[in-house]
Amino acid sequence: MTAVQTPRADSSAEASAVSKIVARVKRVVASNPSVLPTVAAIVIFIGMVIYGEVAYGRIVQANTLSNLLINNAHLIILAVAMTFVILTGGIDLSVGSVIALSSVAGVMLSNAGWDPLVVIVLMILIGTVFGLASGILIQYFNVQPFIATLAMMFLGRGLAALLSTQPERLSEDSPIRWLGEQFKVVDGEKVNDVVVTPGVVIALLVVLAAFFVLHRTRTGRTVYAIGGSESSSALMGLAVPRTKVLVYVISGTLSGVAAVVYTSRLGIAQNITGIGWELDAIAATVIGGTLLTGGYGYVLGSVIGALVLGLMNVLITRDGGIPPKMTTIITGGILLVFVLLQRAVTSKRHT
């Protein structure tokens, strides 16, 4: 947009572009109603951005949006992980405590002088092992996903407390901190820069990889098929047991990755880190349009869901008048609206 254009021409060009997009979205929704909740999430996110810009200002600018990504990179990774599990109709409650265990262990090992690369790999592997354990319990011992991952949640939290109950500080010269370091990509006016951390890049790579797996590989389609009908998937000769274990392994592994990203940014790990994050991840996934019963949902929706939650925090801080306690109430409200929306969509599909 340039200053040369007259305001009238500008607005009409904009209007026709918007109406084109709306028409296109309508077509997509009509052919596939299951994208509706995800579209709604995007609309709400845009609405929140516009509201924030109008009410508080300085939202639609590079450094605010950069910080939104930087501060929520770990949540985006967790939401992606949760999407895999929920698409099969399962749930993973252990992700928060896996992060606690993984980051406490990682910081202590690093401070003990271990090689940073080895530490990072170990941090991720801790998550993998937890996910594998959940998956095996669920698939081969027929334990409800809720119970199996609840058990792993308590186990992880307990092990983290065994390691340390004090905040563990990552030494200032640890190379792991590089992952949380901010790099200026575009140098804007004053502090209005486009900034990324390697952690953000990792999160974006995770999103791309997840999108590829879910939409371009047979394994990914099996995830959807299991969520649609597990018995039918088995009769169709799909690798149901393997895939079910795999989604929990993916979820655990990505929790380990999230632990690395989070710890590198904060530099502190504690056994109480990540309490309730599993619920944030579930909320982000549901807000993004994934159905808790499985089979319907998109990983990009979950990313939007995570950003909705992150932006909400930003807006509440900016407002200053809203007590922080309201955050959870607002989260709950948004969640409720989305679940009702999903109910409306599914009931429409059945008639």
Next chain:
Amino acid sequence: MTERDASARPVVEMTGITVVIEGTPVLHGVDLRLFGGEIHALMGGNGAGKSSMVKALTGAYRVDAGEVRIDGEPVALSGPAAAEAAGVAAAFQDVDLCGNLSIAENVMIGHEERRWYGISWRATRRRAVAVLQELGLGELDPKQSVSALSPAIQQLVAIARALVTQPKVLVLDEPTSSLDADEVATLFRALRRLREQGVAILFVSHFLEQVYAISDRITVLRDGRGQGEYPTRELDRAELISKMIGKDLTELRRIGSERRAHRADPTGEPVYRVVGLGKRGDFDATDFELHRGEVVGLGGLRGSGRSEFGQLLAGVVRGDSGTIQIDGRKVVLSSPAAALRHRIAFASEDRRDGGIIEELSVRDNIVLALQAIRGWARPISHAERDALVERFMESFDIVAPGPDAPAKQLSGGNQQKVLLARWLATRPHVLVLDEPTRGVDIAAKVEIQARVAEMARDGVAVVFISSELDEVVRLSDRIAILKDRRKIGEVSNGPGLSVDTIIEMIAAADEDDA
């Protein structure tokens, strides 16, 4: 058992197959041979072991004894994927699709076209459409979700899925149970084409006529045991049925002749009469009468409004026009419970969704409706209940481990008999039976028809709905002919009336319309 070309070698040779499920043997040393370029029918009553045999061949059941050879090589079929790898593909009776996925994906899942960038949806959809075209479904939008499709089309999509792997052996378990005549014809055309290509096809069905129309060879099962393999041409229908049920067909003939002998023109006041009963979009306003002890069949094709009319008559659905009189008194049937209080019972077409409660015991299923009209405040005494259940289980010959067994353990035919017992326990004056014989074997059909005849003898007015017109003709005193959601006429049954007469009347109505 039969002579055959010594040079031909079966594609599939199953010998001495024994399968034990939870300690109960369901197959005892069954043999089955399938030849390339042949359609082989597997026949047997409910619970004869057809489905178990199919599951053994597709790897869903583990074979406890016996051997499966494919192309002469012994194979261990550890699961559906292993069976598929060995060239065996199947479409099962209960449509096995994923409702959240598109048509193309259901057809192709596990076999998607892959490129360096992963699945190519364009190529995948193209192949799906090619396979669907073979089954006459070329006009379907492959991107559409399968949950919006009719059961019949879903069944064909499931078959399309089985064809994707270009199997050597195609197993179809009751593929036609939800198809109408046109769709069956389409399916059969596709099967004949596959037969020409040398595929060995196992066709499991309880529709005798279809088996005779399409199959080259028949293997008969009864009670989990093989009853021999026969070329279809050399086995006539009566012989086949007697092999399936282990007794001969005189029973069916007896019902027909007894009904005819007993038949009398209705006299006196009707017990039940509707005037101008209809519901917009469901069924046109119609007059209809029922007399004591009369069986009135509803004759019509699928979509003629048979079930809708039955539901209106029974008060399951409330009409938006017309009046209902019982014994000459005007009544309003505001709900199924109200209808029951007026002693009008309705046995639903859909056993699973609208009738049998699978988790409840046989006993509870039988007394359910009776208890409902008595109200929960006046429970049936244990002694009364047990006597009732015992009487019905005996008179209906319900085969169950006991009155406490959950209904889901019973075969389809026995579940249907439990349902009939449930409604009869309420001592109805009017009983509407919607497809009481659907999906049950010949032996159970015979028994159910015999019970219906007996009820009528006891004075119940029965409305009998069946897609098998020969049943309607055999049982009914009078037949109301339905077409396009309205009644186009009524005929009294008699020696001159046959299935063809009814079809002619329906067709003639067509010409009137034109």
